[in-house]
Amino acid sequence: MAQMMYREAVVSTIAEEMARDPNVVVLGEDVVGGMGTPGGPEAIGGIWSTSTGLFGQFGKDRVIDTPISESAIVGAASGLALAGKRPVAELMFADFIGVSLDQIWNQMGKFRYMFGGKSKCPAVLRMAYGAGYNAAAQHSQSVHQILTGMPGLKVVIPTTPADVKGLLRTAIRDDDPVIFLEHKALYGVTGEVPDDPDFMIPFGHARLSRAGQDVTIVSSGLLLGFCEAVADKLAAEGIGCDVIDLRTTSPLDEEAILDSVEVTGRLLVVDEAPPRCSLAGDICALVASKAFASLKAPPQAVTPPHTPIPFARELESAYLPSTDKIEAAVRKLLAWR
């Protein structure tokens, strides 16, 4: 086991996979940083430091710094993948899927099925998502539910450095397009990471991060830590929460959620994306339709409101789910009837 930061887990996994498989290539804006400047290549790496050192180790043909052209970045990733490579493309901010949506949605996500199962598109699209930095409406969004709604894409949300390692390796070796969503606020988080060079975490297997009998809390990413904090606090009062880290929203580990709710009879989904047509609503519906008989209270969700993300500190914190809101929702579930 090694201690490393979430961002170090990203770059070390990419480096290990690049060393292992010459078909793995990296592309994105400023992934080298400093190209065409007096400071020269790698003067500064990407803004998240998630590609540091790759250019020096693997060279310009495998670490491709791109112009600001998200549509072309995603399209080129698809083309590389269709032609036998394993691109790991970075979109910097998840919000920039807006610029490249056709390439994600109508192109890479559809090839395998639309071409009668005869093609593979093993591309990984990495991007930083999430609020908390007062970066306002176009640099703070959680986009997993939009992408989870698109057939053909796999969607991964790692919460710990170990999960980054295991899930990113799986993503790179996977033969389908994988969206890999890294929460900005987690990049600096440190944790134990297995040394095994083949350590992989299969998609569709959620992680139980807290165990309890009374309430099932389903979450992922930054908010998982909020849920854990609430579970720990309530545990002291004798209230037990299962906290389920989804890890992947496509495929979704329905079994883990249903098994837990069958015991607890109460579901709370905590998610950073807005409430309409959402992952939170989807999971509530899943439980209502498949575990109805176990329910002791109506499924609940804590999400931001249905608005763009506001800038000011007071507004952003009021907008976001908080431990207080999560705790109140758990207590509401317990007080039902």
Next chain:
Amino acid sequence: MQLSREALLRAYRQMKVIREFEERLHVEIMTGEIAGFTHLYSGQEAVAVGVCEHLDTDDKIISTHRGHGHCLAKGCAVDAMMKEIWGSRDGLCKGKGGSMHIADVDVGMLGANGIVGAGAPIAVGAALAAKLDGKGKVSITFSGDGACNQGTTFEAMNFAVVTQAPCIFVFENNHYSEHTGVEYAVGTQQDIASRAEAFGMKVWRADGTDFFAVHDTMREVLDHVRAGNGPAAVEFDTERFFGHFEGDPQRYRGEGELDRIRATRDCLKKFRESVTAAKLLTDADLDAVDTDALDAIEAAVAAARAAARPTAEDVLADVYIAY
């Protein structure tokens, strides 16, 4: 064409206010009081002012993530902008937008923008509206040397040409997009205007650190576009004096580069040198403007600090329905 004394003083004051606005933010941001991402416009003032001095409120502009200069030059109120950057509910966008999303449609400023390349297509739409209105108004989109690589910018240029929209594509080439050099990212030998030309519009190029070069060039560009000749483009060679965003260590810069550009490519110094040499204004005239601009910024910062903060209820203001 010779500018009047009033016009010269006004242009200088506009540039100076932008400069002091940005220099002050550079200091204030380090204290941690201001939230979010801030991209400063210091160094590029002659472009915003040299363009916008020709416009009235019915002409539209659309800006970028580096938008403070464009906003101020187009007439957004200094105090309301500062309050917005401070996240006050009395800010120009009620604290909802912040530095990257300052907008004031009442003065023809259709918004700074967090998405690189998003402005150009919107500007074409505003230009088509101006064409429908038939009053000789124009729409101007500011783009960087990075934004010129977005497909949206290419689409907008062709669209404007085929519809003969009175749209002006102003490219501010400050040689860097984030940490990447224009030499690497722009394939046409660092030349952006030639791309616009290839789309079928007339183009100009000028030194963006020389207010008079910008102002004179824009007069020609605007005469051309207002006369109904369709879109046009202009590339200004300029410099950004700070990092890409506040906090950028700028290791991509050359040895002594920042000192050199501040010494030789400062539009305010150049303006002062040329108007005093030509005896159009005196140093004392300009010093008085400097003091006045500094006072305006000081007052704006004090007002922003004291301004009302938004509350949780404000999150749900300005939505048509709440969930």
